[in-house]
Amino acid sequence: MNKVAGAAYPTIRMRAAADNVALLPEFVESSLRIRSVRYVRVESADEKQSAFKLLSIAVTNTFSNGEIVWRENIGPEIKRTKSISFEDGHWELRDGYGRLYERH
Numbered sequence: 001m002n003k004v005a006g007a008a009y010p011t012i013r014m015r016a017a018a019d020n021v022a023l024l025p026e027f028v029e030s031s032l033r034i035r036s037v038r039y040v041r042v043e044s045a046d047e048k049q050s051a052f053k054l055l056s057i058a059v060t061n062t063f064s065n066g067e068i069v070w071r072e073n074i075g076p077e078i079k080r081t082k083s084i085s086f087e088d089g090h091w092e093l094r095d096g097y098g099r100l101y102e103r104h
Contacts, residue, residue, distance in 0.1 A: 003024075004024075005023055005024055005027035005031070006021060006022050006023035006024055006027060007021070007022050008020065008021050009022075034063065035061060036059070036060065036061040037058075037059065037060050037061075037068055038056055038058075038059050039056070039057045039058040039059070040054045040055060040056050040057060041054070041055045041057055042054060043055050043081070049085065049086075050085060050086035051083065051084070051085035051086070052083065052084045052085070053081065053082070053083045054081070054082045054083070054084070055077065055080055055081050055082075056074060056080040056081075056082075057080075058070045058071070058074065059071055059074050077096070078096040078097065079095075079096055080096070081095070081096030082094065082095060082096070083098075090103050090104055091103070091104045
């Protein structure tokens, strides 16, 4: 593109290093491709503790003629449940069994 594709700007004050990004639609359409989609339901949210529990409802990495092709079988609920919380200055991601699998 011969112009700026978008802008980055700070988020409202929160306990994390984060920014917002706004991209021009023509840049998105010409230069970005979706690799996967995860449709989640927020099961619980504690904003004061920065803790969230998510359940994946549908997932895919398959697309056909511009349409999302959802997977038929995505596994048991316990394996589709994740939690995210801000602990000791880091974001912690846990699986449905409560096991830590990623820390940022």
